[in-house]
Amino acid sequence: MKTEYKIIVDIIEENARVLDVGCDDGTLMESLKNNKNIDARGIEISKDKVQICVSKGLTVIEGNAEFDLKQFPNDSFDYVVLGQTLQAFVNPEIVIRELLRVGKKAIVTIPNFGHWKVRLNLLIKGTMPVTESLPNDWYNTPNIHMCTIKDFFKFSKVIDFKIFKSLALTNKKYIKY
């Protein structure tokens, strides 16, 4: 399992109510179920992935975070998780606002476009960076709203949400930011 998932599972308390937005094949939901006794809910846009989740006995609805978070009442969940997809939304601002309306807290992970390798790549090659975790070219990437860690902090001030905790992780280890 991805380091990121392990960290998220660690952060969330037992028996919390969790919504995993963009839950993919349900790996995180399963881990929450097994380790924290959490009956998490998921939203996933891919039909195939929803079917995989169903085959694992997970409660998932097919949908899109930009349109389908609307149906949940305020504070329906203790945590809403959005993993690595914020940059792919047409309107990340709406998504963040919705996450924080539906959840008491949100756990959002983003690829950091300010990582030194990315910066170096752009500086030396003069082309849009292509890295291990961002493998697409500019013309076919689903990531249309890339930001850096600093951008995200600035964003938190603009739309006024409080960051409780932030962590930076490479593929292997993570450091407190």
Next chain:
Amino acid sequence: MNIKENIKTLIIKKPLKLDCGKSINNFPLAYETYGSLNENKDNAILVFHALTGDQFVTGINPITKKDGWWSYAVGPNKSIDTNKYFVICANVIGGCMGSFGPSHENPETKKIYGTDFPVITINDMVNAQINLLDHFKIEKLFSIVGGSMGGMQVLQFISNYPDKARTVVPIACTSSHSAQNIAFNELGRQAIASDHNWSEGKYLSNNTLPDKGLSVARMAAHITYLSKKGLQEKFGRKLQERDALKFGFDADFQIESYLRYQGSVFVDRFDANSYLYITRAMDYFDLVKQFDGNLSTAFKKTKAKFFIISFTSDWLYPTQENKDIVIALNAIGADVGFVEIKSDKGHDSFLLDVPDFLKTLKNFLDKSYLERK
């Protein structure tokens, strides 16, 4: 044809107060079962049939001698695995496969009811079928499953009896019949009523059948069960056993011939008055209105696990209408999963060989069964 000997019937003695205000009692409810009830009586699934279905879900229908209407989904090792589950299905009241309906004799007048039969609703249908649980001494069903009008019965059932099912699977349905749905049903009813043989519903006493009208009703309805793309791919403009147009009004095109065939085989197995009654029940179905405009209220008392399935090419009960049910459930924090299955087969997808659908349904039921507590 003595159909009685092949039909299991439960006589419901206690009075059932219908939505129309009338009460019925001592009436027959015809049903069929598949698989066997386990010792704990916790493996029962009540399947609800759609407009023209009946209790013969799978295997060979003993009356029509054709495959049961849900043979793709129900049977040994299938989505609804009869090796594992005890499947019960009843013919809806108002129907024509043994349950109390307009082709029955009115004991008071000794005449066939025809249109003197009371108007039935989806609510009445499920209130009749709840008696099956007492009959089999089942405290709680493992699941209730149904597509189209069967899905409407699923929704009504769990709303009326919130603790009588662990899992709830409405498929390709709606919580409120739309104007378009009503319009198509009215077209069918008018086709029947304009057949001279219908005789204001008294055709059975007259020994005639409004088969032309019923067949046109079926043809029109059949179009609504398919998608434009599906029709185009299957038939296109292909001609029926001819090389060129005949410049007349025979069935030149394969699609015409196909629809005529569908209409003609339907009249052999279905009663025209039942068609009127059941389409009326669907039109009257409005669970949203029953709960004063808030669908969530319908499900507030249940702890059941819901799984809702729609199909991309279903324009009769489109995904959005199915999603409205999901939204109502999420609004009250109910346990609800939802998937829209990709299929070109239109509304009929739930009845056909659509592997993604069949697999998903099986996965949901089997996983939920393992985790039942």
